[in-house]
Every structure is written in structure tokens, then in C-alpha cells.
Amino acid sequence: MWPIVVIALNTFRENLRDKILYNLLFFALLLIAASVLLGNLTIAEQNKIMTDMGLAVINLVGVLLAIFVGIGLVSKELDRRTIYTIMARPLSRVQFILGKYVGLTLTLMVNLSIMLVGFLAALWINRAPIHAALLQAIGLVFIELLLVTALALMFSTFSSSTLSAMMTLGLYVIGHLTADLKGIAEKTNSEGIKAVMTGLYYLCPNLEMLNMKGQAAAGLTVAPSYLLIASAYGLLYAALAITIACVIFQRRDF
Amino acid sequence: MDAVRVEGLTKQFRSGWLGHATVTALDGLSLSVRKGEIYGFLGPNGAGKTTTFKILLGLMRPTGGRAEILGRPAGDVEVRARVGFLPEAPYFYDYLTAEEFLTFYGQLAGLAKAEVAKRVERLLEMVGLTEARHRQLRKLSRGMLQRVGLAQALIHDPELVLLDEPMSGLDPGGRIQIRNIILGLRDQGKTVFFSSHIIPDVEMICDRVGIVVRGKLVASGRVEELIKPGHTQSIEVICQGIKADDIPAIRSLASRIVQRERNCLMILPGVERLDDLLGMIKAHGGTLVAVTPYKGSLEELFLQQASESDRKV
Numbered sequence: 419m420w421p422i423v424v425i426a427l428n429t430f431r432e433n434l435r436d437k438i439l440y441n442l443l444f445f446a447l448l449l450i451a452a453s454v455l456l457g458n459l460t461i462a463e464q465n466k467i468m469t470d471m472g473l474a475v476i477n478l479v480g481v482l483l484a485i486f487v488g489i490g491l492v493s494k495e496l497d498r499r500t501i502y503t504i505m506a507r508p509l510s511r512v513q514f515i516l517g518k519y520v521g522l523t524l525t526l527m528v529n530l531s532i533m534l535v536g537f538l539a540a541l542w543i544n545r546a547p548i549h550a551a552l553l554q555a556i557g558l559v560f561i562e563l564l565l566v567t568a569l570a571l572m573f574s575t576f577s578s579s580t581l582s583a584m585m586t587l588g589l590y591v592i593g594h595l596t597a598d599l600k601g602i603a604e605k606t607n608s609e610g611i612k613a614v615m616t617g618l619y620y621l622c623p624n625l626e627m628l629n630m631k632g633q634a635a636a637g638l639t640v641a642p643s644y645l646l647i648a649s650a651y652g653l654l655y656a657a658l659a660i661t662i663a664c665v666i667f668q669r670r671d672f
Numbered sequence: 673m674d675a676v677r678v679e680g681l682t683k684q685f686r687s688g689w690l691g692h693a694t695v696t697a698l699d700g701l702s703l704s705v706r707k708g709e710i711y712g713f714l715g716p717n718g719a720g721k722t723t724t725f726k727i728l729l730g731l732m733r734p735t736g737g738r739a740e741i742l743g744r745p746a747g748d749v750e751v752r753a754r755v756g757f758l759p760e761a762p763y764f765y766d767y768l769t770a771e772e773f774l775t776f777y778g779q780l781a782g783l784a785k786a787e788v789a790k791r792v793e794r795l796l797e798m799v800g801l802t803e804a805r806h807r808q809l810r811k812l813s814r815g816m817l818q819r820v821g822l823a824q825a826l827i828h829d830p831e832l833v834l835l836d837e838p839m840s841g842l843d844p845g846g847r848i849q850i851r852n853i854i855l856g857l858r859d860q861g862k863t864v865f866f867s868s869h870i871i872p873d874v875e876m877i878c879d880r881v882g883i884v885v886r887g888k889l890v891a892s893g894r895v896e897e898l899i900k901p902g903h904t905q906s907i908e909v910i911c912q913g914i915k916a917d918d919i920p921a922i923r924s925l926a927s928r929i930v931q932r933e934r935n936c937l938m939i940l941p942g943v944e945r946l947d948d949l950l951g952m953i954k955a956h957g958g959t960l961v962a963v964t965p966y967k968g969s970l971e972e973l974f975l976q977q978a979s980e981s982d983r984k985v
Contacts, residue, residue, distance in 0.1 A: 420782065432765065498763045502759040507752055508751075672731040672732060
């Protein structure tokens with residue numbers, strides 16, 4: 419357990435000293451501020467636009483961070499050959515992967531918290547209502563980030579950084595379109611397309627399950643049971659991706 | 673007891689588009705490093721030195737053969753708590769300071785907080801980096817990084833230290849410092865297994881050496897055993913009163929003749945014809961000034977083994 423904590427804290431420190439974190443954070447706070455302006459420019463549904471855009475920005479910045487830092491978690495260690503001295507220490511490869519993952523999770527948590535504070539402050543300044551649905555949506559965004567990070571980590575254990583980024587981004591986009599995949603599979607006459615779409619539907623994570631931003635902007639809360647099921651789904655999928663990452667990493671030569 | 677034991681170790685890498693071709697990095701390598709000794713692992717680039725270290729530490733799996741480290745199979749996680757490793761041309765975390773870096777590795781080795789602080793202090797002093805402790809690693813010179821790397825390998829006071837080319841890229845001062853640290857480790861009873869292609873360093877500090885060429889151990893033993901008399905010995909003879917260049921019989925014996933004013937220096941390739949040469953000097957009215965035998969160097973042996981191996985391919 420101890421090596422996981424040491425690796426996680428070092429990864430967290432590495433992320434904190436990386437400029438990408440501050441650039442993205444600055445970008446996010448700027449966009450949150452812009453959402454206030456945009457809200458003020460519209461005549462109706464001022465609060466809904468502000469909330470909608472704020473949540474979208476938090477989600478986007480979180481995903482960008484998860485992907486672009488996530489793909490470098492392992493590949494950077496391999497490229498810089500720091501893995502030689504790390505794996506020469508008394509820790510297993512699984513502990514290393516878990517430590518890296520926990521480290522980035524910590525970073526995402528801090529990053530998300532800062533963006534959330536900025537977002538809530540913007541809402542409060544504009545006297546917009548702050549309701550529980552917002553926190554529910556942010557909670558599910560965090561679960562989505564955990565899942566995307568796990569996917570980025572999994573891809574980076576066997577492919578280059580660029581390829582990992584492309585595959586994770588691709589899976590993220592498809593993950594939000596799984597309902598459409600099912601729709602195409604049901605409507606098509608081609609057996610081949612039907613098989614491919616059905617396969618993709620079951621293989622790709624259903625990220626729309628974790629998307630409550632629309633309801634939250636309208637102030638609609640979801641049932642706790644749904645939150646629980648959606649979270650369990652996201653976490654299980656992330657656990658599966660990390661398990662695959664560990665299996666691949668175990669077999670690698672450095 | 674052996675600190676490192678390697679038997680018939682082979683490692684093949686797949687290459688080519690479909691991975692159908694193989695490259696052999698280790699070809700049945702066998703060697704042993706005894707506890708408490710400094711063992712020098714000599715070989716040209718690409719001979720398999722780094723691959724051997726990687727297999728011993730579990731960074732790589734062998735294709736065949738056996739490797740043991742401190743009595744445990746290579747790659748054993750627990751045994752790594754007793755082993756220190758400095759890779760070749762190490763790259764470390766740029767964003768950490770020297771002190772943070774060593775603390776991180778101390779924690780990874782499972783040392784308690786107070787112990788880590790004490791060891792970091794001591795090692796920074798030992799490698800002469802106390803002043804640079806708060807500097808980020810990306811701001812350190814190549815030589816300083818090498819020293820931080822060595823401190824990292826020793827942070828948990830390991831029984832066995834594996835050093836891959838620890839002297840490469842260092843200036844003469846840095847090399848002397850690393851050499852002294854390695855000798856100090858032996859005095860503390862540690863085992864040092866280090867690779868190098870800088871032969872004088874190996875010759876000077878190693879108890880035993882192994883020469884690896886194309887993944888095979890071609891020579892192993894104490895330096896003085898390997899360079900045994902008669903093996904590559906040459907004799908330097910200095911005399912006065914003759915011009916050796918003008919005497920055909922001497923010219924045919926000596927591999928080299930240098931005439932400097934009154935002195936004439938002749939080099940014989942071995943001891944076998946020394947009596948003949950001395951007789952000729954006397955017969956031509958010369959006076960013998962000095963006879964100096966020269967032992968062959970480890971470098972000569974190394975080059976000889978490497979070229980023999982090349983010829984066999």
C-alpha cells in the first residue's frame with residue numbers, strides 16, 4: 419500500500435508543477451466568466467445558459483486534463499527512462515500503475531474543486547440559484563473523468579502518446595454517441611453494419627449515462643438510485659480499464 | 673556466497689515488421705559476483721551489459737537461463753529493497769529538487785521519515801551536492817546528475833549496488849570521486865557490480881572482471897590472472913654505444929627501435945629472444961643500461977577478445 423501512496427503523491431506533485439494544469443485552469447475560469455457575460459446578453463433563460471455553459475466548461479477542461487496528462491503518466495516514464503530506477507525499487511508493477519492513477523485522480527479532484535468554486539462564485543455573484551442538481555452533475559463529471567483517465571492510462575501502456583490521445587478522445591466521443599450506435603444498428607439493413615454497431619455499442623462506455631448537465635441546468639435532480647447505478651457503472655468500467663493496463667504493463671520489457 | 677549468479681542467460685529481441693527476425697542480446701551468459709567484491713563488467717557497446725542488469729532487476733524477462741540476485745530469483749520484488757541501481761545516462765524527474773528526489777527514492781525503498789532525512793543529508797554530502805540540494809534537477813549539469821543518480825542508488829544503504837557505466841560523461845575529477853565512492857562501498861562490505869568501457873577505471877578498482885562480447889562471457893577472473901606473464905608481455909631494452917638500426921640481426925628481433933643521441937631503445941615482443949638480443953648488444957660493443965618488462969594491459973586483452981569474437985562471426 420505504501421508504495422502506491424508514495425508514487426501517487428509524487429505524481430500529484432509532478433502535475434502541480436506542470437504548466438498545462440495552470441493553463442487549462444486559467445482557460446476554464448475565463449470561460450466561466452464569459453458564460454456570465456453570455457448569460458447577461460440573452461433576454462430569457464439567463465441562468466440556464468450560464469449554468470449550462472459553466473458545467474460544459476468544467477467537463478471539457480476536466481476531460482482535456484484527464485486525457486493529456488493521463489496519456490503521459492506511463493509513457494513519459496518510459497521515454498525519460500525514469501522507469502528503470504523506479505521499478506528497481508521494491509514495488510510491483512501493479513502498485514506503480516495504481517499509484518500513477520491515484521496521483522492523477524488527486525490532481526483532477528483539486529482541479530475540479532477549483533473550477534467548481536469559480537463556477538459557484540459566478541452563479542452567486544449573478545444571484546442565480548444554486549441547487550443540488552448542479553452538485554449531482556459535477557459528481558457524475560468526476561466519475562466520467564475517472565473513467566477517461568483509466569482509458570488514457572490503459573492505451574498508454576501499449577501505444578505512443580499521440581496514438582493514446584487519439585484513441586482515448588475517439589472513445590470519449592463514441593461514448594457520448596452510444597445511443598446513436600444502437601439506433602443505427604436497429605435501422606440498418608446491412609448485417610455487417612448492424613454487427614459492427616452492436617459490437618461498438620456494447621464495447622464502448624456509455625458516457626451519456628454520466629451526463630446530467632442538461633437536467634442540472636434546468637434545475638432537475640435525478641433519483642439517488644440512478645446516481646448510484648451510474649457511478650457504479652463508471653467505476654466498474656474504469657476498474658476494468660486499469661486491470662487491462664496492469665496486465666499489459668506486467669508483460670512489458672523495459 | 674555469490675551476490676549475483678547468472679547461468680546460461682539468453683535474451684532475444686524480436687525485430688522486423690512482423691517480429692519474425694530475432695536479435696540476440698545475451699547468448700548463454702554465465703557469471704558470478706561474490707559478496708563483498710567489486711566486479712567490473714567490461715564490454716563494447718551493445719555487448720549485453722545493460723540487458724544483464726535489466727534482467728537482474730526484473731525490468732526485462734530472459735528468453736532462457738537463470739539469474740539470481742542475493743539468493744533470490746531475478747525480478748523478486750522484496751530483494752530489490754537490498755539492491756541499488758544506477759542506470760546508464762540516467763534521466764530523472766526534472767521538476768524535483770535534488771533533496772526531494774532523494775527523499776522520494778528513500779520513501780519508495782520503505783525507509784521511515786526520520787531515516788530518509790538522515791540518509792539524504794549524508795548522501796548529499798558524500799556526493800558533494802549539499803549546496804545544490806534545493807536546485808531542480810533540470811538545472812544540474814551532467815556530472816551533477818550522475819552524482820545524484822549514484823546517491824539515489826545508495827539512499828537505502830543496499831547490500832548490492834549495480835552501476836551501469838557510472839563513469840561515462842564525467843570529467844576526470846568526477847571519475848575520481850565516483851571511483852573513491854565505489855572503493856568506500858567495498859570497505860563497508862558492500863558488493864559492487866559495475867559495467868564500463870573505460871578500462872583504466874575497471875583495472876584500477878576491480879577485484880575481478882568479466883569481459884562480455886556479443887552476449888557471451890569471453891574472459892573472467894582477477895585482473896592480474898587475466899594478464900598473465902607471457903600473454904602480451906613486452907620488454908624494453910635500453911643500451912648505449914651502438915646504433916641498433918644499423919645491425920640487421922637486432923632489427924629482425926626488435927619490434928621497434930628508437931635512437932636518441934647516445935641511447936638506443938629497443939622493444940621486444942616477448943621474453944623468448946631477450947638473451948639473444950643481450951648477446952648481440954655485447955658482441956657489437958654496446959653497454960646495457962636497462963631492461964624493463966612490461967605487463968600487457970587489460971585494454972590489450974579486451975581488444976584481443978573483442979577482435980577474436982569478431983573473427984568468429
